Amino acid sequence: MKISNAIDAAELQQESLSADVVIIGSGAGGGVSAEIFAAAGFQVLLIEEGPLKTARDFKMREKDAYPQLYQESAGRKTIDKAINILQGRSVGGSTTVNWTTSFRTPEQTLLHWKNNFGIEANNQKSLTPWFETMEQRLNIEPWQVPANANNQTIANGAEELGWSYSTIARNVKGCANLGYCGLGCPINAKQSMLTTTIPAALEAGARLVYKARVERIDYKQNKVTGCQLVAMDDFGQPMQNSRIRVLAPLVILSAGAIGSPAVLLRSQVPDPHKLIGKRTFLHPTVISAAIMPKAVNGYAGAPQSIYSDHFLWPDNDEMGFKIEAAPLHPLLTSTVLTNFGQQHFDLMQQFPHIQGSIALLRDGFDERSVGGEVMLDDYGYPKLNYELNDYFWRSARKALLTMAEMQFAAGAEQVLPLHLYSQPYNDWQQAKSAIEQLPMESLKALVFSAHVMGGCAMGSDEKRSVVDETGRFHQLKGLYIFDGSIFPTSIGANPQLSIYALVARLASQLAATSRIS
Amino acid sequence: MKKNDNAKVNNTRRTILKGTLWGSLAIASGVSLWQLSLTESVEVLESDDYPYRFLNLDERLLLWAIIPAYLYPAVQPGDEKSKFVVLRNIDGAISGLPQSTQDELRQLFSLLSFQLSKALVAGIWTRWNKASINSLQYFLSSWQESYLALLRTGYLGLHQIIIGSYYGEPMSWESIGYPGPPQFNLPESFYEDF
Numbered sequence: 001m002k003i004s005n006a007i008d009a010a011e012l013q014q015e016s017l018s019a020d021v022v023i024i025g026s027g028a029g030g031g032v033s034a035e036i037f038a039a040a041g042f043q044v045l046l047i048e049e050g051p052l053k054t055a056r057d058f059k060m061r062e063k064d065a066y067p068q069l070y071q072e073s074a075g076r077k078t079i080d081k082a083i084n085i086l087q088g089r090s091v092g093g094s095t096t097v098n099w100t101t102s103f104r105t106p107e108q109t110l111l112h113w114k115n116n117f118g119i120e121a122n123n124q125k126s127l128t129p130w131f132e133t134m135e136q137r138l139n140i141e142p143w144q145v146p147a148n149a150n151n152q153t154i155a156n157g158a159e160e161l162g163w164s165y166s167t168i169a170r171n172v173k174g175c176a177n178l179g180y181c182g183l184g185c186p187i188n189a190k191q192s193m194l195t196t197t198i199p200a201a202l203e204a205g206a207r208l209v210y211k212a213r214v215e216r217i218d219y220k221q222n223k224v225t226g227c228q229l230v231a232m233d234d235f236g237q238p239m240q241n242s243r244i245r246v247l248a249p250l251v252i253l254s255a256g257a258i259g260s261p262a263v264l265l266r267s268q269v270p271d272p273h274k275l276i277g278k279r280t281f282l283h284p285t286v287i288s289a290a291i292m293p294k295a296v297n298g299y300a301g302a303p304q305s306i307y308s309d310h311f312l313w314p315d316n317d318e319m320g321f322k323i324e325a326a327p328l329h330p331l332l333t334s335t336v337l338t339n340f341g342q343q344h345f346d347l348m349q350q351f352p353h354i355q356g357s358i359a360l361l362r363d364g365f366d367e368r369s370v371g372g373e374v375m376l377d378d379y380g381y382p383k384l385n386y387e388l389n390d391y392f393w394r395s396a397r398k399a400l401l402t403m404a405e406m407q408f409a410a411g412a413e414q415v416l417p418l419h420l421y422s423q424p425y426n427d428w429q430q431a432k433s434a435i436e437q438l439p440m441e442s443l444k445a446l447v448f449s450a451h452v453m454g455g456c457a458m459g460s461d462e463k464r465s466v467v468d469e470t471g472r473f474h475q476l477k478g479l480y481i482f483d484g485s486i487f488p489t490s491i492g493a494n495p496q497l498s499i500y501a502l503v504a505r506l507a508s509q510l511a512a513t514s515r516i517s
Numbered sequence: 518m519k520k521n522d523n524a525k526v527n528n529t530r531r532t533i534l535k536g537t538l539w540g541s542l543a544i545a546s547g548v549s550l551w552q553l554s555l556t557e558s559v560e561v562l563e564s565d566d567y568p569y570r571f572l573n574l575d576e577r578l579l580l581w582a583i584i585p586a587y588l589y590p591a592v593q594p595g596d597e598k599s600k601f602v603v604l605r606n607i608d609g610a611i612s613g614l615p616q617s618t619q620d621e622l623r624q625l626f627s628l629l630s631f632q633l634s635k636a637l638v639a640g641i642w643t644r645w646n647k648a649s650i651n652s653l654q655y656f657l658s659s660w661q662e663s664y665l666a667l668l669r670t671g672y673l674g675l676h677q678i679i680i681g682s683y684y685g686e687p688m689s690w691e692s693i694g695y696p697g698p699p700q701f702n703l704p705e706s707f708y709e710d711f
Contacts, residue, residue, distance in 0.1 A: 056708045060698030063606065063685035067613045075614070075677060081670045178699060187703070235570075235612045299695065330695050334684035335677045340587045340661075341654050344680070348591070351693040377617040420661060420669065443669045 002202040006052055006091075009212035009231035012244060019045035019207070020516050022227060022248040024214045024263060027093020028499035029254030029483030031193025032134075033507040034201035037252075040511040044206035045246060046198070049232060049259070050090035052210045054194065058184030062331035065183035067236075069097050071258075074332070078372065078386045082442035083284060085258075085384070086450040089236070091210050092194030093256065095496060098450075099181050099303040099327065100170040100190055102140045103493035104131045104501070108313055112365055117488045118460030121469045122502060130501040138171040138191040140497065145177055148301025151325045153292065153355045155306045157406030158323075163310040168324075170302065171496075179300040179327060213238055215380070216267040217251055217479065224251045224478040250514060252507075253473075254483040257281070257452035261374040261485065262382035264456070264466075270475040275466050277374035279457055280384060281490035282449035283360040286396050287326065287336060288403035290355040290412035291424065297352050298328030304494075311402060312362060312492060319361050319369060319395035322493060323403065326356040336446060338420055347416070347424075357407060359399035361392065364454065364489030371490075374455050388447065393440035396447070400438075404431040418446040451495050456485040471506040482506055558582070561597065567605060570612040571619065576626045580604055580679070583629070586653035587679045591692065594650055599688065606682035625671050632656075 021037050023030045026048040038044045053068055066074035069090045076085040088094030105127065113119040134140070147155060147167075158165035171191040181190060188195050202208060212229040219225060231242035253260050261277035269276075308323040330351065337347050347354075363369045372386030388396075400417040405428055407415045414424035415431050419438050425431035438445065459465030462474050467486050473479040482503040484495050491498050562577050569577070584603050585594040592599045611622055636656055660672040683689050690697055 054708070061685070067610065072615060072618065073610050073613045075610075080666070081674065180698060187707075237616070330690060330693060331681050331685040335681045338661075338673065338676060340657055340676065340680075341589055341650075344587075345591045348684070348693045351695055377615075379616045381615045381617060383617070420673075443666050443673065 001054070001199040005202040005206065006208040006210065008052075009209050009229060009244065010233070010239060010242060012209065012231070014244070016245040016247065017045060017209070018226075018247040019043045020248065021045070021250040021252060022047065022246050023252045023254055024227065025049075025093060025254035025256060025259060025483065026091050026193060026198060026208070026210075027088065027254065027256060027483065028095050028193065028496050029256075029503045030252070031092065031095065031197040031201075032500055032503045033252050033254060033482050034206050035197035035204075036504065036507040037511050038201040038204035038206040042511065042514075042516055044201060045248065046201065046206055046208045047212050047214055047227075047229060047246075048091050048093075048208065048210040049213045049255075050088075050210065050236070052091045052208070053096075053184065055184070055186055055188045058180075058186040060178070060180040060183050060186060062183060062329050065097070066331070069184055078384050080385075080442060082388060083282060083386055083447045083449055085282065085452065086448070087256065087258070087452055091198065091208065092192045095192035096184055096194045097182050098192075098494075098496060100172055101304045101307075101324070101494040102135075102138075102169045102171050102497045105498040106312075106492050109489065109492050113488055117457070117465070119458065119469060119488070120460070122458075122505070127501050127505060130505045131497065134497060134500040134504055135169075138196060138500065139173045140169050140171045140191075142167045142169045143302055143305045145175075145302065145305075147305040148177075148179070148298075149292070149294070149296040150298040150301070150327065150355055151304065151306040153290070153296070153407065153410045153412075154308060154323060154325055154357060157408075157410035158308045158310065160409040161406065163308055163406070165306055165308040165310070168305050168307055170305070175302065177301050179303060181303050182327060182329070209244075212244070214255070214263050215243075217253070217263060217269065218245075219267075219269065219476050219479075222476055224249070224476055227251060249478055251479050253479065253481045254503075256483055257455045257485040258374055258382050258384055260481055260483055261455040262376060265374070265376050265382075266380050269473070269479075272475070273463050275457065275464070277455050279364065279370060279488070280372040280374055280386070280455040281364045281453045281487070282372065282386060283451045283453075283490050284363060284386075284388065284392060284396070285358050285360045285448045285450070286399050286445065287418040287448065288357045288359075288400055288407060289337070289416045289418065290357070290407035290410075291350055291353050291414040291416075292355050293353075293411060293413055295352040296328075296355045298325075298354060298356055299330075303327035311359075311399070317366055318398070319363065319366065319392060320492070321359040321361045321395060321399045321402075323357060323359050323406070326358045328354055328356050336418055336448075337416075338418070338446065355407065355412065357403045358448075359396075359403055360451070361395055361399065362490055362492040363392070365492075366391065371454055388442050393445075396445060397435065397438070397440050400435050400445075401432060404428065404435060420444045420446075451484075451490070453484045453487045453490050453495055456481050457488040458486040459488060470509060480506070480510060565601070567601075569605075569608045572604070572608045572611070575630065577604060579626055579630055579633075580607060582653065583657075583675065584679055586650060586657055587676060588683055589650050589654075591689065592683065599683070602686055602688070603679065603682045606685065607678050610678055610682065622674070625674055628671060629675070
């Protein structure tokens with residue numbers, strides 16, 4: 001990486017910077033945008049709130065990786081603390097720490113957007129070439145190596161029960177099958193923004209300022225003029241006496257589904273229909289742990305290689321779910337097993353035998369699923385309010401039942417749905433009657449999320465959307481939002497490739513039609 | 518959106534903006550009764566000159582007692598070395614959290630201190646340093662099983678920072694059969710190529 005073009009905001013000597021385009025956020029949306037604009041000859045300034053950490057720093061230790069590479073030390077939560085959100089926060093954003101799972105946006109999702117949000121231009125046909133482009137750029141292809149035992153369990157269970165399942169495509173090149181993707185790839189095999197688009201953008205002259213939070217976007221009359229930054233210290237806290245002003249006629253907001261609404265709310269941009277931050281989606285996720293007869297060693301091997309969409313698009317109007325595996329490392333595993341003392345230690349001693357299955361619920365496709373709302377706390381920091389209602393809990397219970405059945409079909413000795421009042425069950429019948437009785441409520445059943453989407457929905461109707469189909473913010477000139485926040489619902493699949501392809505299409509369009517000032 | 522929903526959203530917003538998740542139950546308790554009975558631990562913790570960024574002495578005393586309640590038998594009550602490692606990890610973890618979450622954790626510690634004092638007064642145990650692991654674990658169960666979401670939140674919040682601070686450490690790995698991450702030393706040139 002052309003390191004001379006990257007600088008820690010605290011070490012900046014200038015109080016102001018200028019560029020043709022400033023890109024806020026260096027994750028999937030910002031990374032792709034930076035490469036496209038830099039290649040088109042624009043003077044690009046890329047801003048990242050988190051630190052710059054690279055393969056050299058990635059030691060595969062949870063204790064170091066979570067505070068360095070994740071929002072809120074991997075402990076980000078909704079306001080009521082009922083949902084724990086895993087989201088990246090370093091150069092490369094979540095792409096630096098994701099599990100490399102790559103899916104094209106499901107056709108059903110794009111059709112739903114067309115029928116319900118009037119989204120015409122971003123459709124299966126117009127996006128297909130961009131999926132292909134990004135798959136090539138990031139070396140995305142189905143995983144060729146045999147699945148690790150953690151993933152194979154899903155295949156075995158689904159096979160036994162006659163459910164559909166398939167192999168996951170991954171964005172890796174020269175992957176050594178280590179299993180530590182979530183802690184940053186130590187050998188640069190993961191084709192994240194950190195190793196692909198961002199180095200290419202810097203090579204083409206883009207500048208990167210990291211450990212800098214965008215406090216607000218500036219605008220005059222109805223046109224953006226740039227933004228204001230504050231440097232962040234080593235603990236991710238803002239350094240109040242270090243303000244930097246950025247002048248740029250074009251602002252691309254790519255701070256993700258929690259960050260982008262937060263920047264807009266802090267900037268007090270016009271929001272006549274009160275839509276900013278609304279309809280934020282998470283793929284709320286429930287987990288089922290199984291004790292397998294043979295060691296699974298869920299920490300080793302590609303974290304996700306098998307999935308089942310058998311229950312993703314049910315015939316009725318219930319919320320569907322996608323089944324995948326979750327890699328198991330000791331710190332995170334220990335915190336999701338919610339008992340304490342002897343019972344907790346008994347489970348931890350079976351650590352190598354634990355298999356982790358997760359069900360990601362497809363939120364936002366029904367009027368009973370309106371998602372969450374991003375708000376600001378007293379310090380101007382984003383908080384997500386997300387209410388889990390009966391419509392969600394019905395499918396969450398179904399998902400726990402489904403995973404338990406699958407794990408027993410794959411030979412599990414015991415299954416433990418993650419719930420404050422569950423215990424390891426010894427067979428499917430016992431698990432079934434217990435799960436049917438478990439109280440499905442917030443802070444009893446455990447809920448997680450690794451995908452943040454929505455909050456700045458695109459659409460054709462200005463009264464129902466924050467940006468139009470080109471990503472242009474309806475209310476100001478020169479402001480575009482290119483990230484997962486513009487999805488009007490969740491995706492129904494791990495979102496990285498959906499963001500890459502949509503943003504590649506929108507950013508290429510914008511770069512081709514904008515003038516360099 | 519229905520009228521009803523609007524009221525709910527506004528209500529939630531008011532709650533957040535005041536930023537007091539635990540505030541209503543965590544009555545400022547001053548010097549807690551139970552802390553006065555902690556003589557032995559006080560000496561150990563007072564002579565610790567580690568530069569804590571967040572945790573004050575009262576909070577360290579509180580955690581000192583509650584760490585083994587969560588972690589026993591993986592961590593023995595008298596295992597000072599492990600308890601110090603966990604304490605420092607907790608301090609480091611909290612230092613990286615946003616300000617409002619730090620405020621909430623202060624309130625949580627205050628609530629915990631208050632509730633423990635109540636338990637002491639109620640005679641669940643007579644002197645703190647005699648409080649057996651059993652009594653403390655009984656106390657944890659009461660939070661875990663509480664009908665109040667607030668206490669369950671507190672139980673889970675403490676669980677995450679205490680248990681996570683232990684199992685992130687190599688000293689915990691042997692007993693659970695985790696070999697640790699693979700070791701390899703790549704030449705400097707490997708990184709330069711990138």
